[in-house]
Structure formats: C-alpha cells, structure tokens
Amino acid sequence: MGKKCVFCGSPITKKNGFNSGKQLYKCHTCGRQFLDTQRIDLQELYSLYSSGKQSYSQLAEDI
C-alpha cells in the first residue's frame, strides 16, 4: 500500500521521482502529485469548507 494522497485520501499512490531532494508521490485516483512532507491542516480546511468561503476543489488548488 502506498502513501495516502493528501488531496483525496486515496492509498493508491506511487513514488514518482524526487523534487528538490524530496520524495514525490503521484495519486492514481485524482492524478495529483504531492511531496512526502506535504500536509493539510484538516481542521482548517474543514472550517473554510463548512463556512462556504471556498469549495473543496478550490481549496485543493490553493495547496
């Protein structure tokens, strides 16, 4: 099982080379790439989402 995607939470990811010396992963579910160290503050994300300021997809784009 791969690392969980930081965008959609899918475990179907694979290593996809390196970026600035950091491990890069690619998600097979949503097709996005993310770094091993990249994190999303889920509580903050949820508060923005639930307050209706931005849609979930827009938030993902900002990250």
Ligand SMILES: [Zn+2]
């Ligand atoms: Zn994904």
